[in-house]
Amino acid sequence: MEGSGRLPVDEILPGLLDALETQGRAVLVAQPGAGKTTRVPLALLGAGWLGGRKVLMLEPRRLAARSAAAYMARQLGEEPGGTVGYRVRLDTKVGPRTRVEVVTEGILTRLLQEDPALEAYGAVLFDEFHERHLHSDLGLALCLQSAALLREDLRLVVMSATLDAGRVAELLGGAPVLASEGRQYPVETRHRPRPAGSRLEQAAAAAALEALREQEGDVLVFLPGIADIRRTESELRRVGLPAGVDARQLHGGMPLQAQDEAVAACAPGRRKIVLATSIAESSLTVAGVRAVVDAGLMRVPRFSPRTGMTRLETVPVSQASADQRRGRAGRTAPGRCWRLWSEEAHRLLPAYGTPELLEADLAPLALELAAWGTADPAELDWLDAPPSGAYEQACSLLERLGALTAERRITPHGRRMAALGGHPRLAHMALEAERLGWSEAACELAALLGERDLLRGERSADLRLRVEALRAAGRA
Structure with missing residues (x-):
């Protein structure tokens, strides 16, 4: 801060x-x-x-x-x-x-x-x-x-x-x-494009170790997702972390206490490499950081109106995000930033990121607007209006779930769905399960489907294993 x-x-x-x-x-x-x-x-x-x-x-x-x-x-x-x-x-x-x-x-x-x-x-x-x-x-x-x-x-x-x-x-x-204008110390930028055929974790680990050798303080590495963080941490341990250096993860799927520990200052005589998603991009200072390694990638949700499904895609960051990440190295003293892409590639990056509203599943938005009393998003003032195709599909889904009438007025069932705060599909499932006497099972499934996998690295698709892990986490 x-x-x-x-x-x-x-x-x-x-x-x-x-x-x-x-x-x-x-x-x-x-x-x-x-x-x-x-x-x-x-x-x-x-x-x-x-x-x-x-x-x-x-x-x-x-x-x-x-x-x-x-x-x-x-x-x-x-x-x-x-x-x-x-x-x-x-x-x-x-x-x-x-x-x-x-x-x-x-x-x-x-x-x-x-x-x-x-x-x-x-x-x-x-x-x-x-x-x-x-x-x-x-x-x-x-x-x-x-x-x-x-x-x-x-x-x-x-x-x-x-x-x-x-x-x-x-x-x-x-x-x-x-x-x-802010209070920003100078940050030297070094472009280190990934060698052809190299894996992201190899390039990120190599740049992080170079940053440790050439720059005082701690190192913050921006990676697109949790899997990339784990692979990079494994690569650092395979190559060998220097004595007195800790590797810490920082992402939204961690318990809050673990996130706090990742951003806290190191004990005297120790340094850290923090492997983070875009959670560390803004409004947060990771104590001690004087060097940034930026993979230049991020994971974003993309909704397909054709399939009705949302998937996570890895995409290049915008120039604005790259500047935010670079600035993390200059919050408390002069620093350095290693970018894993070329200067030419940087000039081709978009100036700003795409608003989530333009690419996300709009079913939650449509339900919130219906609960607000708005049948048509055009009644509100938006910086970017919701895309009509995705919004129409969202309303059709809500009608099938019994949340909206044909005139797009919210139903009593829809109000109960909105009050639960989850995705409309999961809220509908939970309410229907309550009617059938299966509330506990439905809530467990909703928690599993709405959150990240509790058994990362476990390849089995058996939901019973994850239900058991969820119950164990609830007892902890």
């Missing part, structure tokens, strides 16, 4: 407060290290227009949400759950005194469905909006309608380091754009 003392974003806080006082909305473009994530929410607490209400800030990832809340609480000499709290899946720390809540994106959707006016909140901040997750786009669209119909005093701020600020400002009704 950002360090103590004065930070670059402090220079523009008066302008931000003035914009929210007079116009109610703002776009904040702040470079890594500027302090936007932890300075802005606390700065809003003294605004007269807040009127005793709370500040709600969205973070795309659970680890970043918990880390931001913990840092702000420390700045106030408190623990999370006091003035600053957080809500993430399976973990909540808020109390009666909480005035800043840091939440992950799906939780905002739940809050809006429960109270469309968000009466308890005076401002909603969308941090790291450049990641363009489906729930962040949906949350912003719902907040804009809430502000237009129910809460004209609801303040909205969209924040990011890499963002098409002009488009966002236009969506927010011509909101002012404020920029902060």
Whole structure:
């Protein structure tokens, strides 16, 4: 997280407060290290227009949400759950005194469905909006309608380091754009394209060991998925880690305590190589990192309207994401970045990533809109509208599941499905199983189908093995 003392974003806080006082909305473009994530929410607490209400800030990832809340609480000499709290899946720390809540994106959707006016909140901040997750786009669209119909005093701020600020400002009704340069140390960039025929884990491990030799501090390696992380860790151990160096994994499938340990500082005299997915790309500082190795790839969900199935694909990162990753090496001191692709290939990368809304399964979105009372997404203001083909298929699925009428009004069954919060297919299964007296089995299957594999490396397709592992995990 950002360090103590004065930070670059402090220079523009008066302008931000003035914009929210007079116009109610703002776009904040702040470079890594500027302090936007932890300075802005606390700065809003003294605004007269807040009127005793709370500040709600969205973070795309659970680890970043918990880390931001913990840092702000420390700045106030408190623990999370006091003035600053957080809500993430399976973990909540808020109390009666909480005035800043840091939440992950799906939780905002739940809050809006429960109270469309968000009466308890005076401002909603969308941090790291450049990641363009489906729930962040949906949350912003719902907040804009809430502000237009129910809460004209609801303040909205969209924040990011890499963002098409002009488009966002236009969506927010011509909101002012404020920029902060950030506090970034110089980072030397080295392009090391993977040799022909080499495997990703071999190139990543070789670059990580080179970084250890040539750069002080720890090494952060960006890899596309969990399997790549495991293979790279195995390759590092096969080649041989230097004495005093630990290899740590960092991805969203890990327990929260293990994630915390991965980003924590090493014991004196030790160093670490952190093998991470894009979870470490933004809103998070991995302590001690002075070198970054970037494979230049990421795993994204892609939905096919033809098959009705979602699959994970490995795709090149955008230039914006590559810049975010490179910046991890310069948060606390000068650093180096090893990119496993050529300069020519870098110029061909897209400027920004594709919003999840344009490629995802839209059944969850369609169910949320129906619960909101919206039959047609065109009734809302979007940065990118949901694709009509995928949306039509989503509505057809929901009709077959009994969640929507032919007029696309939500049914009582659909409302129960929406309240469960899972994918509509799994929610329908759980509710039907309850009617048949098979609730426990259905919930176990929903947990297995909705989460990553509990038996990574186990090739058997027998679901009984995974049910047993799930039950064991529940007893742990």
